[in-house]
Amino acid sequence: MKAGRSALIIDDEKQIRRLLRLALEGADHQVYEAETGQAGLAEIAYRRPDVVLLDLGLPDMEGLKVLRRLREWSDVPVLILSVRDDADEKVTALDAGADDYVTKPFDTAELLARIRAAQRRSLTETGEPVFSSGSLCVDFAARQVKIDGEEIKLTPTEYSLLRVLVQNAGKVVTHRQLLRTIWGEKAESQAQYLRVYVTHLRKKLETGGKAASLIKTEVGIGYRLSTQP
Amino acid sequence: MRYINHVTGPSISCPSGPQSSKPSIEATTNGERHVSSAPFFAPLKEYLTAVIGVGALTVACWLLTPLTGYGAISLIFLLGVLLAGMILSRGPVLLVAALSALSWNFLFIPPLFTFHIEKIEDALTFATYFIVAITIGSLTAQLKAREHLAAQVQLAQESERLRKTLLDCVSHELKTPLAAIAAAGQELSHLSGNTQDSQMLKELAGEIRDGSHRLNRVVNNLLDMNRLESGVIRPKREWCDVRELLQSAIDAERESINGRDIRLDVPEEVPLVLVDHTLIEQAVAKLLANAGSHTAPNLPIEIDAEYTNEDLLISVSDRGPGIPPETTERLFEKFYRGDNRKTGGLGLGLSIARGLIEAHGGKLTVENRDGGGARFVIRLPVRVTNMNGMET
Numbered sequence: 001m002k003a004g005r006s007a008l009i010i011d012d013e014k015q016i017r018r019l020l021r022l023a024l025e026g027a028d029h030q031v032y033e034a035e036t037g038q039a040g041l042a043e044i045a046y047r048r049p050d051v052v053l054l055d056l057g058l059p060d061m062e063g064l065k066v067l068r069r070l071r072e073w074s075d076v077p078v079l080i081l082s083v084r085d086d087a088d089e090k091v092t093a094l095d096a097g098a099d100d101y102v103t104k105p106f107d108t109a110e111l112l113a114r115i116r117a118a119q120r121r122s123l124t125e126t127g128e129p130v131f132s133s134g135s136l137c138v139d140f141a142a143r144q145v146k147i148d149g150e151e152i153k154l155t156p157t158e159y160s161l162l163r164v165l166v167q168n169a170g171k172v173v174t175h176r177q178l179l180r181t182i183w184g185e186k187a188e189s190q191a192q193y194l195r196v197y198v199t200h201l202r203k204k205l206e207t208g209g210k211a212a213s214l215i216k217t218e219v220g221i222g223y224r225l226s227t228q229p
Numbered sequence: 230m231r232y233i234n235h236v237t238g239p240s241i242s243c244p245s246g247p248q249s250s251k252p253s254i255e256a257t258t259n260g261e262r263h264v265s266s267a268p269f270f271a272p273l274k275e276y277l278t279a280v281i282g283v284g285a286l287t288v289a290c291w292l293l294t295p296l297t298g299y300g301a302i303s304l305i306f307l308l309g310v311l312l313a314g315m316i317l318s319r320g321p322v323l324l325v326a327a328l329s330a331l332s333w334n335f336l337f338i339p340p341l342f343t344f345h346i347e348k349i350e351d352a353l354t355f356a357t358y359f360i361v362a363i364t365i366g367s368l369t370a371q372l373k374a375r376e377h378l379a380a381q382v383q384l385a386q387e388s389e390r391l392r393k394t395l396l397d398c399v400s401h402e403l404k405t406p407l408a409a410i411a412a413a414g415q416e417l418s419h420l421s422g423n424t425q426d427s428q429m430l431k432e433l434a435g436e437i438r439d440g441s442h443r444l445n446r447v448v449n450n451l452l453d454m455n456r457l458e459s460g461v462i463r464p465k466r467e468w469c470d471v472r473e474l475l476q477s478a479i480d481a482e483r484e485s486i487n488g489r490d491i492r493l494d495v496p497e498e499v500p501l502v503l504v505d506h507t508l509i510e511q512a513v514a515k516l517l518a519n520a521g522s523h524t525a526p527n528l529p530i531e532i533d534a535e536y537t538n539e540d541l542l543i544s545v546s547d548r549g550p551g552i553p554p555e556t557t558e559r560l561f562e563k564f565y566r567g568d569n570r571k572t573g574g575l576g577l578g579l580s581i582a583r584g585l586i587e588a589h590g591g592k593l594t595v596e597n598r599d600g601g602g603a604r605f606v607i608r609l610p611v612r613v614t615n616m617n618g619m620e621t
Contacts (some may be wrong), residue, residue, distance in 0.1 A: 088465075219467075219507050
């Protein structure tokens with residue numbers, strides 16, 4: 001098979017690995033597998049995959065530990081696979097350098113979308129001057145936001161908020177990351193401000209068109225700008 | 230039931246389960262019933278009560294002696310022993326009997342302030358008093374022991390009934406979707422892959438998806454119930470938009486709502502509230518699932534929210550058959566499924582919803598609506614924010 005990209009699955013559950021392999025191979029990925037954290041780290045060093053799917057509950061070491069070790073020498077996009085629907089655990093993983101997470105049982109289409117978003121990271125960092133998704137268009141150079149071609153007036157804070165979300169389009173951005181980027185280190189505990197500005201921003205984007213679900217809330221974690229073709 | 234009937238898979242027997250057994254457990258919604266500890270080793274508090282009681286009685290008798298004479302005092306003491314038998318356990322009652330006999334002898338029978346008894350009739354009265362008091366003490370203690378045993382037997386019967394209902398419900402609710410998944414899976418492996426089979430393939434895949442959704446729901450309900458009962462649920466409050474919260478509950482229950490018209494009404498003036506989004510969303514979702522399973526598909530479900538007197542009120546109203554007045558509280562008991570059992574499920578949804586709301590310091594109640602149907606009302610004490618004073 002001629003594979004475009006490669007993915008490494010680190011999970012001790014054989015059935016989950018098999019299902020992920022099916023889904024990923026269907027999406028044109030070369031798939032590698034590892035059952036333990038140690039084996040996973042060795043595989044990453046050896047195979048250099050384009051994306052890593054990491055289970056948090058591994059038999060030999062905590063997935064979080066694998067992630068922290070990995071981040072010492074690699075910035076490969078990492079998606080956390082978690083069976084536990086615990087927001088704190090996800091936030092910890094995201095703050096430790098994970099790019100996104102998927103909770104088991106997961107939807108295959110959503111998983112693939114998250115993988116695509118995680119891999120897009122480097123594209124955003126190259127600094128495209130215009131972002132366009134569905135009805136939303138953001139021109140970074142002109143500092144201009146349009147919905148269906150109609151310009152929307154945003155306050156400086158609302159614009160900063162939208163810019164961070166757009167730069168991470170399709171990926172979850174934690175409350176802490178948003179607060180730190182927009183208001184600086186000291187504002188980290190001011191989640192209330194953030195919530196109010198998100199509400200303002202949503203309303204403005206809504207006025208310009210039917211964009212109510214553009215900014216998705218990830219409960220207990222942060223926000224995600226949903227992307228459309 | 231949605232499962233197609235042309236599959237010929239392995240037969241997994243599904244017991245009729247809750248249909249054949251009493252669906253609710255009385256007096257156990259809040260965990261175990263308290264049963265007093267073994268009667269003989271009553272806590273120190275009871276012994277102290279016994280001593281103080283005899284002391285008080287002695288003072289009263291001392292004051293009464295000039296009026297009644299010391300003979301009648303024994304009857305008052307006897308009344309005291311009887312009273313003690315009704316409220317105390319065996320050890321303290323026997324202590325009351327012994328102390329009162331000694332007190333009567335020492336303070337009332339001449340010669341006073343000695344344990345010596347001069348008159349033969351006094352000695353006889355004292356002996357009789359002592360025997361009667363000890364007998365009363367023993368008899369009441371025996372009665373108490375029997376009561377204790379009966380309570381234990383009842384508790385054992387109740388937990389047995391709970392265990393049986395749980396087993397019946399779980400095996401039925403887990404085995405039915407498992408049977409469907411197993412059957413569909415086996416059928417899939419027999420397909421030859423020709424075009425005729427493609428419709429069948431779709432149907433079987435649908436069966437597997439429905440079955441696994443149902444299993445997932447049952448497992449989640451059992452886990453939620455367990456988490457609630459073990460008291461590990463602690464609300465993690467964050468600032469929430471009420472409309473968004475309710476919309477996400479609706480999205481989560483798309484399947485059980487099954488195309489019904491949902492009318493969501495959240496007035497503009499409802500502020501951001503500080504609540505645990507996940508807990509409240511789950512509770513509202515359970516109410517929606519309940520409304521969905523009790524109303525005809527053509528009838529709407531209404532969700533309203535308002536903020537009043539520092540409380541957030543969320544109501545979920547349907548146009549189903551409503552609630553018979555005598556079942557309004559039983560509705561929230563574990564495994565209670567009402568008279569209409571065709572709706573399936575474990576009967577845990579409303580119990581979990583109430584548990585989630587109470588874990589959040591709120592209340593969940595139900596009432597019948599004018600014109601038919603039920604209205605579930607969540608009342609939550611919340612902190613709010615207003616959006617004034619921000620940058621414009």
